[in-house]
Amino acid sequence: MIVILKENPNPGQLQDLTAWLKSQGVEIHTSHGQRQMILGLVGDTSRLDMDLISALDIVDEVKRVQDPYKAANRKFHPEDTVVELANGVKIGGGHFALIAGPCSVESEEQICSVALAVKAAGANILRGGAFKPRTSPYSFQGMRERGIQLLLEAKRQSGLPVVTEIMDAAQLPLFEEVDIIQVGARNMQNFELLHALGHIRKPILLKRGLANTYQELLMSAEHIMSGGNSQVMLCERGIRTFETYTRNTLDLTAIPVLHKLSHLPVVIDPSHASGRSWLVPTMGISAAATGADGLIIEVHNDPEHAWCDGPQSITPAVFQEMVPRVHAVRQALELEKEEGRA
Amino acid sequence: MIVILKENPNPGQLQDLTAWLKSQGVEIHTSHGQRQMILGLVGDTSRLDMDLISALDIVDEVKRVQDPYKAANRKFHPEDTVVELANGVKIGGGHFALIAGPCSVESEEQICSVALAVKAAGANILRGGAFKPRTSPYSFQGMRERGIQLLLEAKRQSGLPVVTEIMDAAQLPLFEEVDIIQVGARNMQNFELLHALGHIRKPILLKRGLANTYQELLMSAEHIMSGGNSQVMLCERGIRTFETYTRNTLDLTAIPVLHKLSHLPVVIDPSHASGRSWLVPTMGISAAATGADGLIIEVHNDPEHAWCDGPQSITPAVFQEMVPRVHAVRQALELEKEEGRA
Amino acid sequence: MIVILKENPNPGQLQDLTAWLKSQGVEIHTSHGQRQMILGLVGDTSRLDMDLISALDIVDEVKRVQDPYKAANRKFHPEDTVVELANGVKIGGGHFALIAGPCSVESEEQICSVALAVKAAGANILRGGAFKPRTSPYSFQGMRERGIQLLLEAKRQSGLPVVTEIMDAAQLPLFEEVDIIQVGARNMQNFELLHALGHIRKPILLKRGLANTYQELLMSAEHIMSGGNSQVMLCERGIRTFETYTRNTLDLTAIPVLHKLSHLPVVIDPSHASGRSWLVPTMGISAAATGADGLIIEVHNDPEHAWCDGPQSITPAVFQEMVPRVHAVRQALELEKEEGRA
């Protein structure tokens, strides 16, 4: 940590600061600039409160040299995390997740038929929303408990593991048989929820907030991981920009950057990012070519009559055409792990 | 609602659409443009799902003419909402809230002494955080339950009503004696929490998310109000922009715009917006001059040793100098209600 | 064009408006909504000033149904524009541009050796800056006229066509032998410059501004094309977002969207977008997989001693490794045109 002092600091306050820093077990290296003095702090600075030091009268600025995240940091965990589901499906470290299914669970017939269709096309995980965060209180809010039951029925019929979104820690008992719990973009900094998910032992798919940075996403993963749950997957689903043609702007640079900063798998959601079904295959293939560990795609057998997010859902037929192109770019770039994985 | 069709729509699909719209009780006015056909829908369109219609193959775009919020809408409720607290303090409709206190409750001595100091300086409501959303899991997360107890002790000693933040609906039982419940910016779209707050009868201070629009803020208010709780105050606390000198960018235009769109009171938080204590008085006065219904200001008796957010807290002495200037601009602009209010 | 009137419009003003619209040769279709009246305008509305109509007392909102760009619009020009350079190199319509070279021209030895190196690695166009827009007046501003001369010397030695940036119309005489003139992101809305470029007959590489939308980029292309110069290429080079890890955020969705809206070629600049050399190959390959018509890459033989933008330049050796991977994804996705093009 580097502390840049204001010009001509009060000597008494400076002495107080250095004495206090030493009492915290930190060594101080002082540099005298032309106008400003700089303190280099050496030792375990993770417990020092940057804000507190910044607030001091004599301090101009405080800069951290080390990353504020530890459990999620590749520096301390060089190998890729591979998330492994009950039925053998793996994600990360060369294993690719092809997650597909409808925005919302609507009926047993709908979710089961989509499950079988996406499985036939090559998906290895089924998605389907039961609790739906909606901007308007007058929109469909999801089938909730009943939706989870129908999703689990589709899991039984198709054999696919399932992922679905949680909106409040109080809903956790309903997620017993769910394979991956999704945290939505709007809840990325719902810290009470993250803490609750840190105390279970189930994979979490953590979506990046619409206006959040890579570091904030990693800090939210850290909130989960600091509770002991290390099975976290990061999901980029589009960020808010000034562009209005698409719903959000997909940030594919997140893939190599998150892979460098962290060992956690990175999954891309081109459906929510673009909000337009015709863009989904192109951007899904693009994400695969950029090194994503998985895709999560909205597929609906009848997008024109979907209860929500219809405009961004593709049909099983379009999904089926997309899958071989995803594999083709992965093979062309030699991103494929040896054959034989679920 | 206006539905703009693609060029040369399939006649069968068009007939299906118009038949279905009529079955929903909506009247259709058709305009034939040079290249595109436009349907004007008349009647109660609030139940029509824009997304569903947008998804149709033959539809290019759907535009709503009416606002999607009702309970919060000034069109249907022309008079200002005046929030009235148990002890007679009013907010809105010319009544001004001067909310002050520390970022976090740290000890009985601290919260009580700040409470008395800000009351003496002219504050009529006390703030203090017990549950603290923090980006890092390694930072101080607030005194939680014990913090609420100390805040209520400060309420007893000072006579000031109190506002403090909730982070999860499960915490509600602790908020029985709290006068105003705050929803933080990161939870603005935590819809499960908003729904829970819609079912109680206590004023809510709803903070705008860092990258959310006025309409999204009003829709979140609508989530609360649709549950029956009409005592909602809107709070602008800075939005995320590309500027890094300040923590966030205070959007004061929110005041006249929210007042035009809605009847709810608008409170401004210049402390979180700027993140720098020296900016707080200037921007607080500016907010008052723009017609805010209240200010929420971080005041700490010892900002240099505050447990969090020290850099943006002002001392009671600075607060005391600021208050008369707030009233001076309100008087100069004749925003003051007649004397005699709490 | 659709004009949404305010509730209860003044009848006299309404009559004035409809009379005036008719005098402009526009037909009017009126729809009466529950609360608001809507006018659908049919005919050539391109000359109607939306702002003027919006300003009218009785008007609530005006919406354009048709795109405001014509020359750049794919609707009126369905085939891909193929830009063809003097020496036979083509860009667009399946022809791929691999543009490489240093940020700045620094010396004859430097630009010529880089030219030969990138040509050997597979580049078909050379880039090199002579006029450099720099945030600070104290930074190196480019070799200017002398830089252009050295770039042309490199063109002679390597046989590669060249692209370089113009900053003011007064510099045009120096660009006689330059093959493609680049307009930088900061000048995307320097309309006087765009108009001057509309009156020459030379290909233009128009970079998207840091906070501009697709439509604004197309409107700037329209400024050039309305002068008669139809050889415009669009270049996405990263947009400003809240992420600070990268210099900007590369928006690859721009590729399919601009291809849908326009017939102009789309070139991607992963160097400026990321600002970090290790990201350039990955994001360049990703852009190729997304369907870009070309890449513009900063390559420097000695990035550690480059006069500017060193951190984002790759070496010729890294470029050489990247090129076959670019072609591999294009082949895997069948984006390659038949062999035999320059």
Place this chain on the structure above:
Amino acid sequence: MIVILKENPNPGQLQDLTAWLKSQGVEIHTSHGQRQMILGLVGDTSRLDMDLISALDIVDEVKRVQDPYKAANRKFHPEDTVVELANGVKIGGGHFALIAGPCSVESEEQICSVALAVKAAGANILRGGAFKPRTSPYSFQGMRERGIQLLLEAKRQSGLPVVTEIMDAAQLPLFEEVDIIQVGARNMQNFELLHALGHIRKPILLKRGLANTYQELLMSAEHIMSGGNSQVMLCERGIRTFETYTRNTLDLTAIPVLHKLSHLPVVIDPSHASGRSWLVPTMGISAAATGADGLIIEVHNDPEHAWCDGPQSITPAVFQEMVPRVHAVRQALELEKEEGRA
């Protein structure tokens, strides 16, 4: 300047770096952190190229401690700059500019009648656009040379000094008798234009770009000032945010921050910021309460028939009601300089 090295730097490269830095006349203070080594550079570091050092293999990050702007920096010029026009009008240091007039000059009758009206209402400077930057090439682009002539006629008739926008250095000869030259937001980083304006001796009103930071604005001022022209005024006119209700978002915090960082006057443009005439008086008053040195307001005698930007223009009558409220808040806050100024 602080240079943070990567872990375990190559010793040979480190020796090269330190030798080179010493050869640049800079002293080096080394701190050894737990994982990383830090170099504190002391001396005149303004000539060191941060980018070049950042690019080195062994360097992790470079941070500047000192501001990159000098001429515009209050540290080196503690007194407020007061811009003084030929006819005695002053701006800055307590002197307030009330600039008003139409978006575009449309006719002699129009500009002269508005000039007399705004003068009568209390304006001390006249604005009026002759060269108009417009997103569309098909919109009205201003009366250009003829517009300047009519504006100067209005100057003669009213006695008010005038401000108008330049779009290209080649237009400078037309601006001989113009009192203040405006650089528009889209040209804030048109460095060739800024350099040309640095070589004349006439006050410049420099508008902040839509997505630019305070520091970038000050660096653009520095581009002008480094040429010798010290009469620069900074103008905040709204930044681009995700809010679409207003045209842009007015950032009033810019006023105290720019005043702290720089000695240059700060003028606020509430008309372009909001894009809605009903917001202009409120936000203009708010800007005055925040300490602005001036306002620039669009006033049109017939906003409904203005050739551009009608929706954001107010009438002379509304302007006349606004002016005393601007002075009232300035008096209430004791921002007014003693009487007697032009």
